[in-house]
Amino acid sequence: MRDLYIYNSLTRQKELFKPINEGFVGMYVCGPTVYSDVHLGNVLTFTNFDIIYRFLLHLGYKVRYVRNITDVGHLLDDGEDRMLRGAKADNLEPMEVAQKYSNGFHHMMRVFNNLEPSIEPRATGHILEQIEMVQAIMDNGYGYVANGSVYFDTIKFAKATGEYGKLSGRVIEELLVESRDNLKNQDDKRHPADFAIWMKASPEHIMKWNSPWSVGFPGWHLECSAMSTKYLGNHFDIHGGGNDLKFPHHENEIAQNLGACRCTPANYWLHTNMLLLNGKKMSKSDGNNVSPAELFTGDSPFLSKGYSAMTMRFFILQSHYGSTLDLTDEGLQAAEKGLKRLMEANKALQSLETKQLDSAELDAEINGLCEQIYVDMCDDFNSPKALSRLFELVPKINSLSNGVIPMNQISSASLEKLKKVFRQFIFDVFGLLDDENSNASGPLDGLMELILDLRQQARTNKDWPTADKIRDKLVESHIVVKDGKDGTSWSIG
RNA sequence: GGUCGGGUGGCCGAGCGGCUAGGCAGAGCUCUGCAAAAGCUUGUACACCGGUUCGAAUCCGGUCUCGACCUCCA
Numbered sequence: 001m002r003d004l005y006i007y008n009s010l011t012r013q014k015e016l017f018k019p020i021n022e023g024f025v026g027m028y029v030c031g032p033t034v035y036s037d038v039h040l041g042n043v044l045t046f047t048n049f050d051i052i053y054r055f056l057l058h059l060g061y062k063v064r065y066v067r068n069i070t071d072v073g074h075l076l077d078d079g080e081d082r083m084l085r086g087a088k089a090d091n092l093e094p095m096e097v098a099q100k101y102s103n104g105f106h107h108m109m110r111v112f113n114n115l116e117p118s119i120e121p122r123a124t125g126h127i128l129e130q131i132e133m134v135q136a137i138m139d140n141g142y143g144y145v146a147n148g149s150v151y152f153d154t155i156k157f158a159k160a161t162g163e164y165g166k167l168s169g170r171v172i173e174e175l176l177v178e179s180r181d182n183l184k185n186q187d188d189k190r191h192p193a194d195f196a197i198w199m200k201a202s203p204e205h206i207m208k209w210n211s212p213w214s215v216g217f218p219g220w221h222l223e224c225s226a227m228s229t230k231y232l233g234n235h236f237d238i239h240g241g242g243n244d245l246k247f248p249h250h251e252n253e254i255a256q257n258l259g260a261c262r263c264t265p266a267n268y269w270l271h272t273n274m275l276l277l278n279g280k281k282m283s284k285s286d287g288n289n290v291s292p293a294e295l296f297t298g299d300s301p302f303l304s305k306g307y308s309a310m311t312m313r314f315f316i317l318q319s320h321y322g323s324t325l326d327l328t329d330e331g332l333q334a335a336e337k338g339l340k341r342l343m344e345a346n347k348a349l350q351s352l353e354t355k356q357l358d359s360a361e362l363d364a365e366i367n368g369l370c371e372q373i374y375v376d377m378c379d380d381f382n383s384p385k386a387l388s389r390l391f392e393l394v395p396k397i398n399s400l401s402n403g404v405i406p407m408n409q410i411s412s413a414s415l416e417k418l419k420k421v422f423r424q425f426i427f428d429v430f431g432l433l434d435d436e437n438s439n440a441s442g443p444l445d446g447l448m449e450l451i452l453d454l455r456q457q458a459r460t461n462k463d464w465p466t467a468d469k470i471r472d473k474l475v476e477s478h479i480v481v482k483d484g485k486d487g488t489s490w491s492i493g
Numbered sequence: 494g495g496u497c498g499g500g501u502g503g504c505c506g507a508g509c510g511g512c513u514a515g516g517c518a519g520a521g522c523u524c525u526g527c528a529a530a531a532g533c534u535u536g537u538a539c540a541c542c543g544g545u546u547c548g549a550a551u552c553c554g555g556u557c558u559c560g561a562c563c564u565c566c567a
Contacts, residue, residue: 012497029567030567031567033565033566033567038567039566041566041567042566042567043567044567045567046567049567082565165496168496168497168562168563169495169496169497169562170496170563171495171496192564195564241567242566242567243498243561243562243567244561244562244565244566244567245566245567246497246561246562247562247563248562248563249564272567273498273561274560274561274566274567275567276560276561279559279560280560281560281561281566282567283565283566284566285565285566314516315505318505318506318507318515318516319505319506320506320507322498323498323499323506323507324499324560324561325505325506326505328504328505330504330505330517331504331506331516332505333517333518334505334506334516334517335505335517336517337516337517337518338515338516338517339516341516341531342516344531376507382507382508384506384507384514384515384516385507385508385514385515387507388506388507388514388515388516389515391514391515391516392515395532395533395534398531398532399532399533401532402524402531402532402533404532404533459526462526464527467526468527468528471528471529475529480529480530481529481530482529482530483525483528483529483530484524484525484530484531489530491530
């Protein structure tokens with residue numbers, strides 16, 4: 001298998017990826033909290049991990065990809081559970097809220113052509129495991145009970161292990177200093193850096209379970225520790241998530257795992273960066289936001305028109321997962337055209353044939369670029385660079401296709417390899433779909449065939465006024481007519 | 494305030510010591526009844542000031558500036 005290098009957030013450097021078990025990868029990615037519709041930021045994160053997952057599969061790894069669904073315990077500022085807030089807003093049971101938005105999330109993942117994870121556990125389905133983990137943390141002396149809730153003793157843990165803050169770069173002394181001002185706001189906690197691993201529920205709280213400490217519910221960070229351990233073991237290969245989860249969520253997750261079993265959960269931590277809009281983080285809470293629905297329809301002050309999910313996916317591919325991505329209308333337009341160009345080139349490529357059996361002039365360059373695509377992807381999943389290689393090949397393909405370069409300048413072996421690399425990277429690794437194919441227009445097709453046939457007759461008779469009238473009227477109806485070498489095609493837009 | 498990451502051509506976005514990606518837009522050309530579409534070719538760049546080096550967008554120091562996180566967020 002090829003050498004794969006991954007930027008590890010934990011060590012802040014690129015490292016050679018060495019799986020714990022040869023040929024196998026265990027990967028855990030923090031999934032969404034299903035209390036409202038997914039937004040494009042979520043899409044960015046999960047699409048980035050989808051590409052990572054797909055490439056690992058492509059390299060030949062057997063991957064167990066676990067991505068959770070948070071349906072309890074993720075609290076708002078005022079202490080209200082996100083799920084309950086959602087339930088009140090929609091007048092639904094909490095589990096109806098979870099189901100509704102899980103469905104929406106799954107639908108959107110499919111629209112963006114993200115593969116399903118191997119296991120998608122829910123927090124509410126793993127209450128027992130979470131209670132057991134709280135107990136293990138207590139047994140190791142890193143938890144304390146206060147008023148029915150259980151808190152993780154961050155300070156004690158930090159002092160005993162020296163492990164707290166490594167991922168996020170927090171300094172424990174600063175946490176201590178901070179405490180003096182903030183302590184009065186923290187009811188039961190001994191220290192503001194402590195965090196709840198089990199919360200006692202108030203009487204009106206609906207989502208609650210029995211536990212040794214109280215009728216309550218698990219803390220938000222706990223579910224990921226418990227579920228990753230359950231499905232991947234207490235030590236696995238990759239843990240991923242959005243950058244904004246690095247602290248406190250992932251830091252606390254590590255603390256919990258260490259606190260429960262003295263085991264660092266993952267060898268490699270991957271963090272995707274944020275989606276920006278107007279240079280600022282896209283965020284539902286402050287309105288700096290474009291929803292997937294708005295993206296598709298174009299019904300947003302930030303967009304001039306609608307864009308397909310594949311355009312967005314291509315847009316995502318053009319930047320590295322570790323960099324912020326600034327969503328702009330102009331950027332999306334560029335992506336839309338770029339995607340089309342790539343797809344057209346691939347279509348042309350797949351229909352090329354050559355009888356050249358010996359090696360030929362173009363072979364070295366083409367094989368070199370094909371190889372580079374792998375090198376780029378193995379360098380911390382550098383999809384923009386890999387994509388650029390594909391685009392470097394496009395002029396060659398088009399020139400072969402339209403006869404500017406004769407077909408005997410490429411050997412059949414190289415041509416087959418090129419075809420395969422294009423197919424595999426565009427569809428299998430990058431997960432792009434051809435929008436054109438899914439755009440079948442039903443009854444319009446027959447109608448357009450008739451109209452274009454009439455126009456062709458006029459053109460054959462050199463009746464330009466009639467031919468142009470048809471074309472102009474169609475443009476008014478947002479149908480563009482394109483006269484090509486092999487007949488006339490049309491498209492909506 | 495603390496921690497971290499950025500500032501690259503008109504826009505987006507890679508590269509991170511020499512070989513100066515790529516997409517879009519622009520320009521030229523080809524095709525075409527005209528147009529559109531498509532294709533081919535192609536220019537402009539590394540926030541600022543010092544330093545290290547034979548050589549820096551890339552390393553070091555400083556300045557300005559933007560953003561993320563610091564218990565709501567993917």
